[in-house]
Amino acid sequence: MNTSLTALARPVTAAVRAGYAWSVRREKPEAWLEVARMTGVIMRHLGPGSAPVTPSELVALLHQPLGVWLSGADPVLGELVILDEHDRLTDDTYGIACDYTTEVLAGQEDPGARWLPKWRTHRAEQVEQEAFQRLVSGSDEDYSVGRRFLVEHPAGASDDLLDRQTDLGLRPLVSYEPIPQHRQEAGRWWACPVCHWPMAISPSGHVTCRFRPHRATYTLTDGLRILPADGAPPAPRAQSANGAVCVDESIWRFVVVPGVVEIRLHDRLDRLPGVSAALYPGKDRFDVGVRRAGEDDWLVTLDVKDFSSPAALAAKVTDRPIAAGVLVVPDYRRDQLAQLKRLLPGMDIATESQIYRRTSRLSREEQ
Ligand SMILES: [Zn+2]
Incomplete structure (x- = not known):
């Protein structure tokens, strides 16, 4: 990841971990210690004077948009509120914060890893x-x-x-x-x-x-x-x-949710006449590959990326370049296209429907 995203990933993960712990504090006695530990992580990130000093100060901030207290947050992240008025994790935490999750206690024992759901302690790839x-x-x-x-x-x-x-x-x-x-x-x-x-x-x-x-x-x-x-x-x-x-x-958030779009796109492309589509070829070298019938070479190779924040997606792809020729965003993310093209100049980027139309056209062309 680039430096600014790495720098943000730690406090965002710490905020999500603290928020989750707070939401289950009545059932899980370990939760109190986790909130205290994450207050420490955030204090180290923000530095003296601008950070919450006690767990209760942190919990109060978790009810406000992240942009209020975390400088450098991109617009999508800046509007994220972690806890709702009933002290439950908001839906946006599942939609947005997952794009940033990382290890916050790398190199030392992480007591939270034993009981926190993995999406709050591990990166999607793990x-x-x-x-x-x-x-x-x-x-x-x-x-x-x-x-x-x-x-x-x-x-x-x-x-x-x-x-x-x-x-x-x-x-x-x-x-x-x-x-x-x-x-x-x-x-x-x-x-x-x-x-x-x-x-x-x-x-x-x-x-x-x-x-x-x-x-x-x-x-x-x-x-x-x-x-x-x-x-x-x-x-x-x-x-x-x-x-x-x-x-x-x-598994739901990191495998099933993105997988739904990958499989939907694969199945649509596979029904086009004159071509066949492969799902996760080469054990996931990319998400979808399309060939003309009887040919070995790929006509189109695709990687689907479903991120709530275009800035986070651009940083991720810059850090770990994709192997596919085209980066595809779900149709429900079509608003991200212009910004992604600006952030990732030279990269071929399309929505699900655009790449379907393009492949359909290519499949009809004479070779
Ligand atoms: Zn669903």
């Missing part, structure tokens, strides 16, 4: 590598099938998931846990229609996917039905929580 390490020793085909399975089945009835994996000759890649209580109501749960992970249910009866671009927002009725809000996809059916399991939040 969560991904751990999930797929078993697949890397197999064939390219095994890798692609295994990874696709995980993205398409982040939750479900335990027996059914096992049967499906057996049918595909897959060994379980990650552990599935029972559906957490705050994602259940009267023994039922609802999958987000986009990512298929259990939606969160608030005490006031709102049922939502915490990744906002999925626009999955519903209201629970007395008869245990859920009604879609304006612009939400049609309501999914309720499923029994008895014997139902799901992957943990880190």
Whole structure:
């Protein structure tokens, strides 16, 4: 990462860790120490005079936009509020802060790593590598099938998931846990229609996917039905929580959420006449490759990047160049295009729909 992003990653991660710890302080006694430890990390970053000195000062700041107290935050990060009025992590924390997560206690023992969800202590690449390490020793085909399975089945009835994996000759890649209580109501749960992970249910009866671009927002009725809000996809059916399991939040956020776009794009391109598309070829050298039928060379190679902040995405790609020829952003990030092209001059950048149209045109051209 470039210096400014690395510099911001530490206080942002510390703020998210402290916010999460504060949200579970009643159930987890370790939480108090974690908030104190993260206050120290933020103090070291901001320096004397401008930093919160006590955990309660830090908690007060976590209810305000980051830009108020963290200088150098880009506009998207600057508006991020970590805790809501009920001391719960906001949806934006899941959408935005994940782009910045890093180790804050590298080189020393990190007591938080034992109990904090991994997306608050590890970078996305680490969560991904751990999930797929078993697949890397197999064939390219095994890798692609295994990874696709995980993205398409982040939750479900335990027996059914096992049967499906057996049918595909897959060994379980990650552990599935029972559906957490705050994602259940009267023994039922609802999958987000986009990512298929259990939606969160608030005490006031709102049922939502915490990744906002999925626009999955519903209201629970007395008869245990859920009604879609304006612009939400049609309501999914309720499923029994008895014997139902799901992957943990880190796998959902770092593998399933981006994977949904990667697979959607792959499947659209693969249906074009005269070409075939490969998903995660070369064990994820890039996300999608397209060839003309009968040819070995790639016609188009794509990497999908789903970041809430164009500045964070540009810094990431500058630090770790992508192997694909085109960087693709999801259609719901089309507003980022102009800024990304400015920040990454010379890079070929397109939205999902643009690259679909371009590939469709290329596939029809004479060679
Ligand atoms: Zn979702």
